[in-house]
Amino acid sequence: MTRIVKLLLLLCVLIATPVRAALTIEITQGIEGAIPIAVVPLGWRGKSPAAPENIAAIITADLNRSGRFEALPDRDLVSHPTSAEQVKFQNWRMLNVDNLVIGQLDETGDGQYTVRFELFDVFRGKRLAGSSFPTSARDLRRVAHHISDIIYETLTGERGAFNTQIAYVTSNGIGKNKTYTLLVADSDGYNPQTILTSKQPLMSPSWSADARQIAYVSFENKTAEIYIQDVATGSRRKLASFKGINGAPSWSPDGRQLALTLSRDGNPEIYVMNIGNGELRRLTNSPSIDTEPVWTPDGKSIVFTSDRGGSAQIYRIPARGGQAQRLTFEGNYNAGADISPDGRKLAMVHGQGGGYQIAVQDLQSGQLRVLTDGQLDESPSFSPNGSMIIYATGAGNREVLSAVSVDGRFRQRLSLQAGNVREPVWSPFGK
Amino acid sequence: MKRKAGSFIVLALVAVIAGCSSKGDVKEGDVAIEDRGTEADGGAVASGAAGTTDYAGYSLNDPNSPLSRRVIYFEYDSAEISDMDQELLVTHAGYLVANPGTHITLEGNTDERGSREYNIALGDRRALSVQRILELNGVSPDQITIVSYGEEKPAAEGHSDAAWRLNRRVELVY
16 A cells, blocks of 8 residues: 555656757758758847857757758858848848848846847848747747747748647666656757656557647556646546556547547447546447547547458548548558648558558548658657658667658658657647 | 555565566566566565465466466467467466466557557457457456557567567466
8 A cells, every 4th residue: 555655656756857868850851942041140148158049050950850941051151140231132142042030139137038030031132020039048949949930931831830849758678677758848859858757658648739738548557547647737637447448549629528449348449538527438339449549620530540341441430420431442551540730631650561651641532652661660640730740760779750741752860869769749739 | 545455466466476486487488577567576465375376286386387388479460379379278267267266467469560559459359369268268257357568568679570479479467
């Protein structure tokens, strides 16, 4: 009895411990036709000789990481203007950059700063965007990502997804010394924060639509259970602990329901739980495996994996119940689906004899395209603007995260210094 | 809370029994033990468990007994049990019938290929196959608990056919 209390205390201590290891990002496959842009280091006025954060470097990395931009290397910058009147457009035209970003970082008080930026169209000599943000030291990176979002949206017409987060699971050690950790990091891999550590497996994180909570599976009691946890406070609640499988939680777009897999009636079936009152509604009824539910963005349907046809394939069923319809026909294994934020594309783990890759299927045309070339790629998750897919892949003897653009042209790797990283899920934009 | 404490004692028993029988076990047995009850060390309850052993000459903690074989292996994406393993399970069933107070946990596992939650379902299906044979041979459902770890607890690390073969398994945990 006291031992159980001790274990619970230990678990509480382990929740919300920061880790030092940061994700690093390495672009593994670039694209042609990226927009050339110059981001000039921001001017700095403050007590210390150096700025507390290199805002321009963060913006440059964001833009490069999107695959849509190619930032001019620092050494090629011809001058370092920090205000509009210092900009000589003809110099930048000669460098063939289409766009120019400049700005200023000022220390305004104790730990308080103001970040100002301006974006120019170099060829027309025109200011396209600009803003000033008061902020604390802690939020400087966030402000930089916000500026990246503004630049991205101004120049591509699409919403940027830099100011979002990813959740993922790591495992370290082997055998009985294995430790499983659930983390949340900024979308560029910085600022990783542990939200749960356990000696037993942690699995299947799923964000709430407001990006404030995460549902996941924990085996901490030597059986699968589903919890929901507030990301900021760490407080959590056990939601499902039935006999057998409690797995694959997926938050509904309205935030009130959770789709999940339970095997309490004999074999794995898809259920929908009302999070408020715990009420369950069973959606599937087949003697086969039914699992991995995900909601379509309109909340009307649920897409899931089933081997009712003899092998694992993706199906769709109305969220209110009804007939399941098969969606995938290419390949002998399709599982672990995610749906793009516009509801038009399906990403999945695709097996076709030669290993498992990430594929995207256009739901209207049915056309399937394999995006990756790993042997054991899994857990695809769309960025909230639909432009990228983050997934888990093998690198040597380790599991790492990679991201690929939805058109397959641009790929990058995110890697921790040690251990295995997997099950990435990109947060929604949040509120 | 009371029930939790009860199941905890069972886990402690399991860990102690496992500890007794592990030395000199076959390789897969050693690996299985690594996965068990890391938090459990309840030595006080060990003697009670070790007392309830003999069935047809087989003892649970005799490394030479067939009961020391506690891992059933599977083919890729399959939950079918080989004839040889069926025989082994009949022996385990005999022990469990003769010792109705003994409890067993069937831990279903898969190799790392494919998606993780699908593998949880596949591990569950394998454990159910084992459960079915035990029950067909007279074991009470109350004596059996099933948990699927999917690909989360590999017995062998690595990404080869050899590792995958060792990982597609159900472990019988007394």
